[in-house]
Amino acid sequence: MAEDIQTNPIPISPNPPKEINPLDSAQAGTVPETSSIVENIVATETGEKDARILELAPTIDTTLLKGLKPPKSVLLEFLKIFFAVLLFLSFASVIFFTSQMGNTFSFIESVYKYPNITRDISIQNTEVLTLQTDLNLLKLFKANSYLNQLSYYTDSYINNFQNANSMTTEESARITANESLAGIRNLLRESFMGARENLKENWSASILDLNLTDETVRENYYQTELENKLTQKASELATNKEKEAVKEYNNYLQAKLLIRNAEVKNLLMGTDFDALSDKDLYVFLKNINGKVINNMSTIQKIKDLRIRWSDVMNEIDLRTMKADKNYQNNTYDLTGGIRYTSYDFDKFGKKISIVGEIKKFDTKNFTLISDLLDNLNSSDFFGGAEMKSFSKSGSIEEGYTSSIKITLDLKDDIYLKFSEISLGENAEAKIEDILTTN
Numbered sequence: 001m002a003e004d005i006q007t008n009p010i011p012i013s014p015n016p017p018k019e020i021n022p023l024d025s026a027q028a029g030t031v032p033e034t035s036s037i038v039e040n041i042v043a044t045e046t047g048e049k050d051a052r053i054l055e056l057a058p059t060i061d062t063t064l065l066k067g068l069k070p071p072k073s074v075l076l077e078f079l080k081i082f083f084a085v086l087l088f089l090s091f092a093s094v095i096f097f098t099s100q101m102g103n104t105f106s107f108i109e110s111v112y113k114y115p116n117i118t119r120d121i122s123i124q125n126t127e128v129l130t131l132q133t134d135l136n137l138l139k140l141f142k143a144n145s146y147l148n149q150l151s152y153y154t155d156s157y158i159n160n161f162q163n164a165n166s167m168t169t170e171e172s173a174r175i176t177a178n179e180s181l182a183g184i185r186n187l188l189r190e191s192f193m194g195a196r197e198n199l200k201e202n203w204s205a206s207i208l209d210l211n212l213t214d215e216t217v218r219e220n221y222y223q224t225e226l227e228n229k230l231t232q233k234a235s236e237l238a239t240n241k242e243k244e245a246v247k248e249y250n251n252y253l254q255a256k257l258l259i260r261n262a263e264v265k266n267l268l269m270g271t272d273f274d275a276l277s278d279k280d281l282y283v284f285l286k287n288i289n290g291k292v293i294n295n296m297s298t299i300q301k302i303k304d305l306r307i308r309w310s311d312v313m314n315e316i317d318l319r320t321m322k323a324d325k326n327y328q329n330n331t332y333d334l335t336g337g338i339r340y341t342s343y344d345f346d347k348f349g350k351k352i353s354i355v356g357e358i359k360k361f362d363t364k365n366f367t368l369i370s371d372l373l374d375n376l377n378s379s380d381f382f383g384g385a386e387m388k389s390f391s392k393s394g395s396i397e398e399g400y401t402s403s404i405k406i407t408l409d410l411k412d413d414i415y416l417k418f419s420e421i422s423l424g425e426n427a428e429a430k431i432e433d434i435l436t437t438n
Helices: 001-009 022-028 037-047 073-100 107-114 117-164 173-201 216-237 243-259 262-271 276-287 295-304 309-323 365-377 425-436
Strands: 339-345 351-360 382-386 393-395 398-410
Touching: 022 117, 117 216, 117 276, 173 243, 173 262, 173 276, 173 382, 216 243, 262 276, 309 339, 309 351, 339 365, 351 365, 365 382, 365 398
Parallel strands: none
Antiparallel strands: 339 351, 351 398, 382 398, 393 398
16 A cells, blocks of 8 residues: 555646635735725725725716706796795784784884784774773763652652552542652653663673673673772762762762662663552562662651651551540540540650540449550550559549550561661761752
8 A cells, every 4th residue: 555655646737726815825925816806805804095895986077968957847937936925925924913913013113104903903992991981971870860860759659659548648638649649650750761771771882802702791891990980080079078079979989889780770671660550669669769779769768767657646546446436526524435645656665655544434444444455455556555553533423534654565567766777877967968968
């Protein structure tokens, strides 16, 4: 085997193959033929500055494009003009609304006399509010004046109606009272219609304000403005003690109370005056007079609280006649019976004291007194009738006489204390003040 190896050496080719690794070739001092791609890779790996992988792009010759223009497009030109106009309008809109909604461009208004819509609307709203408030003030004073007349005629109507329907009024006086009611009714109708006409109208006017689109809110807004104006006018006269100034001051305050007096308005609007009978009108006048606040109604309220002593006397006579059938026959000296000599009315203490005497020829004085007390206590007017002492003197021939002093209480539904009226304490002084300022 050794011989075979030695005797058969591997033949050496006369043209050995080239090395594949270029680095090996570089170390051997030979430079192989390589492509540009390889060179770039090698350059990249060896850290050269030019790190391109691909070759440089070819240079374009732009001289061929000189003198060439893009084709014209009508649509493109239209779009350009449209957007230019749109941009101008947008800018103009911003300027316009900014100038109208505030004072940013107020200098333009001063120089070019350019109007400001917002300010103009505000000025117009103020003018409308002022004019409507002045109109409302006029209507309010007219309505208050008519209500004063209504209260004035109410006193006369109520007095005549009560006389016409009272059992204690003489027949001639009753006829006269009935005849007067028709004439007073016509005066009341005129006052009623005048007050209703001025209170039923709408007291608000439409203005350009988004906060006042609701009718109720707008009505309240105008009412508040009217109240403020009346308060201002009243305050100007508050310290003036002259008679006319005091009268005007009271008128302003009373008119102010009428602004939100819904009860009076509802009564006026909901009543058919012509359909009221005399009794219905009497009740209506009593009702509305209790809700109206003015000097005349106050006086009427005071008069309503007065006691009709004629009715009280009549009731005493009727109850006495039940106990003594000869009471009004003027036969006291012949037949005996009951005779009153004096009356004492205490309206503040709600009491009546009756002083008199009783004569009987059969000695039954105490029985007659008991019957009298029972009849008085059975009345709707009185209660607590009593006589604390009893004495009797006389003879069969001349009759037995007893002095009497009976005390009666007026019932609460008949009597109203004078001090309970709305004027409170010092009522009489206040009434005098009302009368002197009217």
